[in-house]
Amino acid sequence: MKSDTIQHPGSFRDPSGSVFFYEGQLYRKINTSYREDYEAVNAKGLYDRLVRERLLLPHGESPLFLDNDPNIFKIIRPEFLPFISYPYEWCFSQLKDAGLTTLRIQKTCLHFGMSLKDSSSYDVQNKVSIFNAL
Secondary structure: OOOOEOOOOOOOOOOEEEEEOOOOOOEEEEEHHHHHHHHHHHHHHHHHHHOOOOOOEEEEEEOOOOOOOOOOEEEEEEOOOOOOOOOHHHHHHHHHHHHHHHHHHHHHHHHHHOOOOOOOHHHHHHHHHHHOOO
16 A cells, blocks of 8 residues: 555454545555455445445545555545444444344345345444434
């Protein structure tokens, strides 16, 4: 990656990609190992459905050039959220909303012949923040 990119400190476990900052903007790198899955989510219409139902933040594909790293398939730029809360700050009803949201996403994925690869309250932290801001 370019020397002026800053890896997000909480983004280190996912082998399919990572989150980083570049010139003050948040991006996600998608590794070539996740190419087939990324393309399937888009081709089957799952991405559009989850965004339409407000279960996933929209993103745009970025033309950002990050050296010639052969492990990078795509760079995406997710929609910016002005406020983020964390699961350890939530009350019971917020934790319940996060769990129900995850189940709703999984049910939608199954309709498209796909499944979540993992699940954590941190995966829906921004969604719960949005629900509670409305």
